[in-house]
Amino acid sequence: MLRLNRFHVHLRASTTEGLPLPVEPALLASAARMAERSQHGESVGQDGRSERPETRRGQPRWASILAMLFVVTTAVAAHAHDTWVQVSSRLVRPDDAVHADLFLGNHGNDHRDFKIAGKLGSLEGVTFAVVGPSGRTTDLVPNLVDLGYAPTEGFWSGRFVVAEEGLHCVSHAREGIRHGARGLKSGKAYFLAAERLDPLLRPAVSGPAPLGHPLELVPETDPVAGLGPGREIVVRLLLRGEPLEGARVSFVPRGATLAEGFDQNFERTTDSIGRCRFTPKEGNLLLVVAHHERPEERGEGYEKTVYAATLVLDVPQRCGCCAGE
Numbered sequence: 001m002l003r004l005n006r007f008h009v010h011l012r013a014s015t016t017e018g019l020p021l022p023v024e025p026a027l028l029a030s031a032a033r034m035a036e037r038s039q040h041g042e043s044v045g046q047d048g049r050s051e052r053p054e055t056r057r058g059q060p061r062w063a064s065i066l067a068m069l070f071v072v073t074t075a076v077a078a079h080a081h082d083t084w085v086q087v088s089s090r091l092v093r094p095d096d097a098v099h100a101d102l103f104l105g106n107h108g109n110d111h112r113d114f115k116i117a118g119k120l121g122s123l124e125g126v127t128f129a130v131v132g133p134s135g136r137t138t139d140l141v142p143n144l145v146d147l148g149y150a151p152t153e154g155f156w157s158g159r160f161v162v163a164e165e166g167l168h169c170v171s172h173a174r175e176g177i178r179h180g181a182r183g184l185k186s187g188k189a190y191f192l193a194a195e196r197l198d199p200l201l202r203p204a205v206s207g208p209a210p211l212g213h214p215l216e217l218v219p220e221t222d223p224v225a226g227l228g229p230g231r232e233i234v235v236r237l238l239l240r241g242e243p244l245e246g247a248r249v250s251f252v253p254r255g256a257t258l259a260e261g262f263d264q265n266f267e268r269t270t271d272s273i274g275r276c277r278f279t280p281k282e283g284n285l286l287l288v289v290a291h292h293e294r295p296e297e298r299g300e301g302y303e304k305t306v307y308a309a310t311l312v313l314d315v316p317q318r319c320g321c322c323a324g325e
Helices: 025-039 061-077
Strands: 081-087 097-106 126-131 137-139 156-161 166-178 181-193 215-219 233-239 248-253 267-269 275-278 284-294 304-315
Touching: 081 166, 081 284, 081 304, 097 126, 097 166, 097 181, 126 156, 181 215, 215 284, 215 304, 233 248, 233 284, 233 304, 248 275, 267 275
Parallel strands: 081 181, 181 304
Antiparallel strands: 081 097, 097 156, 126 137, 126 166, 166 181, 215 233, 233 275, 248 267, 248 284, 284 304
């Protein structure tokens, strides 16, 4: 008997993101019933006279249902899967070990949440590195560990031993062509290394410099010491180094689901210089994300170019720079 999961069909609609894709339960149930009946020589949609139920083209009807399921799941897979980066600690000392994790989320719901949906099935074309205060880059890809039992579970994780004081950036980027679209995606997270962490942290006057990602969220406020409830976060969105005006930027707290459409509480629109602002009300991880599509950027094997940028900010419940106030 052909077994179909009630809620998911596990099809590898993408070569690098083979994830369980949601399908309508009623459609799955119908396909399962038709497959079982056809295996026993029963007709579906007829009066039982036919040994093999056929469509107009002579194919078993349950096969056409499965084909329809494949179309549905492929359509679901066409929605963007975004990657983001998280670090194990926002504050460390030199010689401490930091774990940098690479996550994949299914954002077919227009990126309304901060939920994990499996992991990248392949690291081909992926960059994942730590950029130190001096500009030195350490590649994490060769030593990444798969922390999932199954191919579609868990996430990738890398270990990094800090060698110098200052602000570090964990950077990720990938490029690929899927479903007729070229995807250019990137993600960042930051941590601060200091020999002494007990004094009050004073935020840097300005944020870190851009890394040069195709689409990039650049914090203009200190992405570690400048964070806290009630403290404004300022980011700029750059498309190939130039400000992107009129773009939607979502600030998704972990555990929250944004409202449909445009969520006034957690989404902002960039101004003429690509800048937007958000003030968190409590400590939490924030997934800052932006998307941009260019139908005119087409080439061999793709009809458009889709950009995505993520930035994870670890907002402490108690601001380090004003803890003594």
